[in-house]
Amino acid sequence: MLLQAEGLRVGYGEMMALHGISLQAGAGEIVAVLGANGAGKTTLLRTLSGLLSARAGRISFDGHDVSRRPAHQLVRLGISHVPEGRGVLAELTVIENLQLGAYARGGVRKSGGLDRVFELFPVLAERRDQPAGMLSGGEQQMLAIGRSLLARPKLLMIDELSLGLAPRIVHQLMDLMHTIKTEGLSVLLVEQNVHQTLKVADRVYLLVNGHIAFQGTPDALRAEGDLMRTYLGTD
Numbered sequence: 428m429l430l431q432a433e434g435l436r437v438g439y440g441e442m443m444a445l446h447g448i449s450l451q452a453g454a455g456e457i458v459a460v461l462g463a464n465g466a467g468k469t470t471l472l473r474t475l476s477g478l479l480s481a482r483a484g485r486i487s488f489d490g491h492d493v494s495r496r497p498a499h500q501l502v503r504l505g506i507s508h509v510p511e512g513r514g515v516l517a518e519l520t521v522i523e524n525l526q527l528g529a530y531a532r533g534g535v536r537k538s539g540g541l542d543r544v545f546e547l548f549p550v551l552a553e554r555r556d557q558p559a560g561m562l563s564g565g566e567q568q569m570l571a572i573g574r575s576l577l578a579r580p581k582l583l584m585i586d587e588l589s590l591g592l593a594p595r596i597v598h599q600l601m602d603l604m605h606t607i608k609t610e611g612l613s614v615l616l617v618e619q620n621v622h623q624t625l626k627v628a629d630r631v632y633l634l635v636n637g638h639i640a641f642q643g644t645p646d647a648l649r650a651e652g653d654l655m656r657t658y659l660g661t662d
């Protein structure tokens with residue numbers, strides 16, 4: 428397993444947000460974490476990327492115990508995190524934002540991935556000298572993903588890929604997840620867009636109040652009508 432988390436307990440002050448979460452992601456796998464607002468999805472991603480520390484539990488990544496490693500070391504090991512809200516720097520140009528992603532790997536030239544990012548997202552090449560704040564929401568998400576790819580991750584973690592985006596863009600980005608996967612990258616997606624996510628994920632976890640209420644294939648979750656209705660608000 429590329430990523431293996433066991434028994435993660437994470438809290439804010441007195442309040443526990445994750446009550447012993449175990450989760451795995453294999454190489455070249457798309458794993459999704461679904462759940463309602465406040466279920467603990469963002470807390471889980473922030474813990475896995477070293478931004479929050481767990482009070483109990485263990486995380487291993489690519490053969491290393493990374494339970495206590497800070498975020499910048501995890502980036503070097505190959506974990507890249509696209510945060511909720513994208514974290515794009517509005518005043519900097521598209522190319523400057525991309526350069527920030529490549530910085531962790533010795534700059535754009537050495538990382539050599541810029542052509543690939545422009546191939547995946549031609550619109551970013553067209554807008555390379557424009558401030559990122561002038562891009563649409565979908566384009567900013569593409570920029571955030573492009574920037575993360577330039578860190579040459581083995582695991583790309585994305586918090587709310589689809590949030591606030593038009594269905595056509597969501598579809599395009601989900602297709603991209605598939606392309607990335609076929610190149611051997613693993614993707615961990617945190618999502619509220621249940622239908623689009625179930626189309627692209629290999630395995631899915633349902634998070635309810637900081638507990639894993641379900642894990643399995645998308646088909647197996649679709650068959651759990653009660654869980655789908657109660658926690659994901661679908662018919």
Ligand SMILES: Nc1ncnc2c1ncn2[C@@H]1O[C@H](COP(=O)(O)OP(=O)(O)OP(=O)(O)O)[C@@H](O)[C@H]1O
Nearest residue numbers: 439442443444462463464465466467468469470471
């Ligand atoms: N910085 C914080 N301080 C205190 N409590 C927090 C903090 N961040 C999150 N929480 C609480 O932890 C729980 C899990 O929140 P989290 O943001 O991880 O959920 P989520 O599933 O990502 O929700 P959303 O989809 O709304 O972002 C919630 O009860 C939330 O109120």
